[in-house]
Amino acid sequence: MGTAQLTAVPEPKYWHLRTVLLRAIDSEFATGEVIPNERDLSARFGVARATLRQALDQLELEGRLVRRRGIGTLVAAPRVGVPVSRREEGWPGGGPEQSWQTVDCAIAPATEQLAAALNVPVGETVYTVRRVRLNQGQTVATESLHVPDSALASLPEIRSAGSGADEGRAVLRRLERLTVDGESRAVELGVAEADEAALLQRPPGTPVLVVTTQFASGGKLAALAVATYRADTCRLTFGETGLVEVTPVAGTVRTAS
Amino acid sequence: MGTAQLTAVPEPKYWHLRTVLLRAIDSEFATGEVIPNERDLSARFGVARATLRQALDQLELEGRLVRRRGIGTLVAAPRVGVPVSRREEGWPGGGPEQSWQTVDCAIAPATEQLAAALNVPVGETVYTVRRVRLNQGQTVATESLHVPDSALASLPEIRSAGSGADEGRAVLRRLERLTVDGESRAVELGVAEADEAALLQRPPGTPVLVVTTQFASGGKLAALAVATYRADTCRLTFGETGLVEVTPVAGTVRTAS
Numbered sequence: 001m002g003t004a005q006l007t008a009v010p011e012p013k014y015w016h017l018r019t020v021l022l023r024a025i026d027s028e029f030a031t032g033e034v035i036p037n038e039r040d041l042s043a044r045f046g047v048a049r050a051t052l053r054q055a056l057d058q059l060e061l062e063g064r065l066v067r068r069r070g071i072g073t074l075v076a077a078p079r080v081g082v083p084v085s086r087r088e089e090g091w092p093g094g095g096p097e098q099s100w101q102t103v104d105c106a107i108a109p110a111t112e113q114l115a116a117a118l119n120v121p122v123g124e125t126v127y128t129v130r131r132v133r134l135n136q137g138q139t140v141a142t143e144s145l146h147v148p149d150s151a152l153a154s155l156p157e158i159r160s161a162g163s164g165a166d167e168g169r170a171v172l173r174r175l176e177r178l179t180v181d182g183e184s185r186a187v188e189l190g191v192a193e194a195d196e197a198a199l200l201q202r203p204p205g206t207p208v209l210v211v212t213t214q215f216a217s218g219g220k221l222a223a224l225a226v227a228t229y230r231a232d233t234c235r236l237t238f239g240e241t242g243l244v245e246v247t248p249v250a251g252t253v254r255t256a257s
Numbered sequence: 258m259g260t261a262q263l264t265a266v267p268e269p270k271y272w273h274l275r276t277v278l279l280r281a282i283d284s285e286f287a288t289g290e291v292i293p294n295e296r297d298l299s300a301r302f303g304v305a306r307a308t309l310r311q312a313l314d315q316l317e318l319e320g321r322l323v324r325r326r327g328i329g330t331l332v333a334a335p336r337v338g339v340p341v342s343r344r345e346e347g348w349p350g351g352g353p354e355q356s357w358q359t360v361d362c363a364i365a366p367a368t369e370q371l372a373a374a375l376n377v378p379v380g381e382t383v384y385t386v387r388r389v390r391l392n393q394g395q396t397v398a399t400e401s402l403h404v405p406d407s408a409l410a411s412l413p414e415i416r417s418a419g420s421g422a423d424e425g426r427a428v429l430r431r432l433e434r435l436t437v438d439g440e441s442r443a444v445e446l447g448v449a450e451a452d453e454a455a456l457l458q459r460p461p462g463t464p465v466l467v468v469t470t471q472f473a474s475g476g477k478l479a480a481l482a483v484a485t486y487r488a489d490t491c492r493l494t495f496g497e498t499g500l501v502e503v504t505p506v507a508g509t510v511r512t513a514s
Contacts, residue, residue, distance in 0.1 A: 011451050015461045058462060062448055079445060187444050188336060188492035189464060191319055194268050204272045205315060207446060207464075235445035238495065 014054035017047055021055055022064065025075055034072045035065070061207065063232040079235045080135055084185070084211060100143070103130040103199065105168035110148070118148050119221050125149040129168040132199050133227075140234050142199040143227035147171060151178070151222040178217050186212045187236065196228050207231040271311035274304055278312055279321065282332055291329045292322070318464065320489040336492045337392055341442070341468060357400070360387040360456065362425035367405070375405050376478050382406040386425040389456050390484070397491050399456040400484035404428060408435070408479040435474050443469045444493065453485050464488040 021041075029035055036044070042052045056073065059065040066076045106128045115122040126148050133141040155177045160170035190210035197204040208228040215223040229236060278298075286292055293301070299309045313330065316322040323333045363385045372379040383405050390398035412434045417427035447467035454461040465485040472480040486493060 011461055015451070018462075058448065063446075081443065185495040186338065186492050187466065187495070189320075189446060189466060189488035191315065194272070204268055205275075209444065209446060209466075231446035235443050238442040238444070 014051050018055040018058045029075045031077050033075050081237045082234045084236045100131045100133050102165045102168040104164040105129045120148045127171045129171050141227050141229040142196050146224045180215050182216045271308050275312040275315045286332045288334050290332050338494045339491045341493045357388045357390050359422045359425040361421040362386045377405045384428045386428050398484050398486040399453050403481045437472050439473045441471050
């Protein structure tokens with residue numbers, strides 16, 4: 001593959017403006033600072049308001065700008081590195097470093113789709129525990145943890161005093177006893193559905209990173225976690241060794257060389 | 258946290274339509290099938306063209322629909338699971354299963370940003386090898402692999418016959434001899450910059466999953482890879498054990514229970 005292709009795709013106007021704006025933001029404004037309003041910006045850069053708005057939308061999507069009603073458009077804080085690993089899943093749960101909070105628990109027969117995903121018969125009882133993950137006081141993720149009754153059956157019973165969050169915590173305490181042999185993960189781009197968006201306190205359709213984790217026990221799938229992380233504020237970190245820490249790499253390094 | 262919040266965020270009109278459309282697509286159309294045109298769809302669902310277009314844009318972003326000029330809007334194939342691991346990085350390189358192709362190699366003094374990211378002095382020579390990753394004949398990712406001269410210096414020299422791709426392959430062959438003690442990875446949402454977009458054969462601004470990998474050797478950072486994967490067609494898989502394979506979980510499982 002030659003490099004002749006490099007100029008084959010034309011650069012849209014808003015995209016050029018986005019790159020120019022990004023450079024201006026990096027050099028002239030600090031995190032949390034309010035940038036000039038749309039009228040001033042379109043005058044300064046000599047562009048139509050529609051083009052400017054498209055560039056600002058883009059930078060908001062990239063997590064570089066935040067719009068606050070009644071305040072204006074602010075330079076966003078850098079994304080927070082959020083470790084993704086079993087240690088971080090919060091089973092056992094409890095302890096001061098605990099970052100997951102249990103919201104509720106639904107107990108229902110497996111639908112066709114869920115049965116296929118969990119590899120259990122349609123109609124088997126499935127516990128779905130919903131949790132939110134907090135990072136520095138902000139909700140960064142929401143998760144649905146699906147556990148089929150057959151996986152829980154071998155574990156000591158823990159009676160829940162009430163329902164909802166109590167029931168969910170009882171399921172998580174039972175899972176503490178599960179011997180997890182392995183897990184595999186997938187990450188993809190998604191959008192927050194209405195209920196996820198509500199828990200993330202964002203509008204539906206907000207871009208999220210969907211992390212699907214399968215937990216195996218005794219060679220069988222024992223639990224399936226589907227977590228949605230806010231894509232505007234989070235970078236997911238996977239440290240496979242303790243040797244090197246991933247330090248934030250500014251987006252501009254990608255084009256720096 | 259109660260569940261009262263669940264109804265706190267109002268659902269925009271286009272979002273409701275997107276959900277209705279998704280159900281219709283899943284039940285009435287097969288992968289690769291052309292869906293009705295905008296006029297017919299807006300009549301069928303009784304919505305304005307602008308709302309319809311917003312919903313279609315959304316489904317295209319989610320990788321559920323693809324627009325093809327001169328053909329129309331098609332139901333997209335499910336995303337392809339792309340394994341991300343050192344074995345997949347393609348150093349050693351070669352072999353029929355080799356999925357990375359070397360595009361070119363730039364040799365330049367480290368800018369301030371790149372020096373900070375690589376933990377080397379500003380001005381140290383850095384080799385930047387660009388590669389593209391193919392999956393079933395489609396370009397799914399592009400990568401810039403930054404290697405400081407100090408990391409290469411300890412490795413046997415391999416002279417490159419030419420420049421560009423040849424030079425890049427020579428750097429990769431030298432890296433085969435590197436003892437990698439560990440690596441850490443971060444995944445975040447990004448957008449394709451102009452040069453990345455050209456290699457991915459997509460317009461600039463296309464959503465991508467940015468995978469940053471740090472490779473350590475002898476307790477020091479030896480290489481930094483910044484890869485951008487097409488977010489519309491890829492799901493990244495991280496298998497930590499061979500026990501369970503992550504199977505595609507349809508997006509709808511997220512709301513199935």
